[in-house]
Amino acid sequence: MLDGETFAIEDGREVRLIGALVPEPPEGVTAEEWIPSREAKAALTSLIEGRNVELALPGRKTDRYGRLLAHVFVPGEGEPIWVQGHMLRHGAARAYAIPGSSACLAALLAAEAAARDSRSGLWSHATYAVRPAADVRALSRQRGRFAVVDGEVMATAERGGRLYINFGADWRRDFTIIVPSRVIRAFPDAALRLREIKGARLRVRGWIDRRNGPSIEVSDAGEIEILEHPPH
Numbered sequence: 001m002l003d004g005e006t007f008a009i010e011d012g013r014e015v016r017l018i019g020a021l022v023p024e025p026p027e028g029v030t031a032e033e034w035i036p037s038r039e040a041k042a043a044l045t046s047l048i049e050g051r052n053v054e055l056a057l058p059g060r061k062t063d064r065y066g067r068l069l070a071h072v073f074v075p076g077e078g079e080p081i082w083v084q085g086h087m088l089r090h091g092a093a094r095a096y097a098i099p100g101s102s103a104c105l106a107a108l109l110a111a112e113a114a115a116r117d118s119r120s121g122l123w124s125h126a127t128y129a130v131r132p133a134a135d136v137r138a139l140s141r142q143r144g145r146f147a148v149v150d151g152e153v154m155a156t157a158e159r160g161g162r163l164y165i166n167f168g169a170d171w172r173r174d175f176t177i178i179v180p181s182r183v184i185r186a187f188p189d190a191a192l193r194l195r196e197i198k199g200a201r202l203r204v205r206g207w208i209d210r211r212n213g214p215s216i217e218v219s220d221a222g223e224i225e226i227l228e229h230p231p232h
Contacts, residue, residue, distance in 0.1 A: 023127075
C-alpha cells in the first residue's frame with residue numbers, strides 16, 4: 001500500500017482511487033505522523049491487501065503520473081464491496097471530482113454524507129470541518145488545500161465566459177466560486193440554475209486558491225450542492 005488512496009497491483013502498476021481524497025496532513029507534519037492519514041491507509045489496507053480486486057476505469061484511464069484511475073471493488077458477502085464508497089461512509093476520505101472521471105460523483109457525495117453527519121473519522125477533526133464562506137481569513141489560510149465550504153450566495157456575475165458566485169458584498173475580498181466555461185458548456189442545465197442562485201445556500205468542494213479573495217474553481221457542476229434554494 002503506497003498511501004490511503006494509492007496501491008500497486010501484481011503486475012507492478014499503481015492504482016489511484018477515483019473520487020476519494022484521503023486526509024492530507026497539516027504543513028510540517030508527515031502522513032506517518034498524522035493519525036487521520038494513518039487511519040486512511042489502514043482502512044484501504046484492511047479492504048484490499050492480499051485480495052483480488054476488480055478495477056473499473058471510466059473516463060480517463062491514467063493520471064499525469066501514469067497511475068490507473070479506477071473505481072475498485074473487492075469480494076463481499078453477496079454484493080462486491082465498492083472500496084471508495086466504504087472509505088467515504090466510514091470517514092476515511094472526502095469525495096471530489098477528477099476531471100474526465102466524475103460519473104459517480106453523486107454516489108460518492110451520498111456516501112460521504114453519512115460519515116459527515118455522524119462526525120465519523122476525519123469529520124471529527126477540526127482540520128477537515130466544513131468551513132463557512134463568511135470566514136474569509138480562515139479560508140485564505142487554506143490556500144492550496146482541499147476544503148468543503150458552505151454559505152449563502154450574495155450575487156452572481158459572468159465575465160470572460162466564466163460564472164462567478166459571490167458570497168460577500170465585496171468580490172475583491174470575499175469567497176467566490178468560479179465556474180469555468182468548460183463546465184458551463186458540459187453542464188448547461190446546472191449552469192442555468194446557478195445563474196439564478198442568489199439567496200441560496202450552497203456547499204462547494206475543491207482546492208482553495210486566491211483570486212482577489214479566496215476562491216474555488218470547480219471542475220464539475222456536481223461539486224456545487226444546493227442546500228437551500230433561494231427564496232421566491
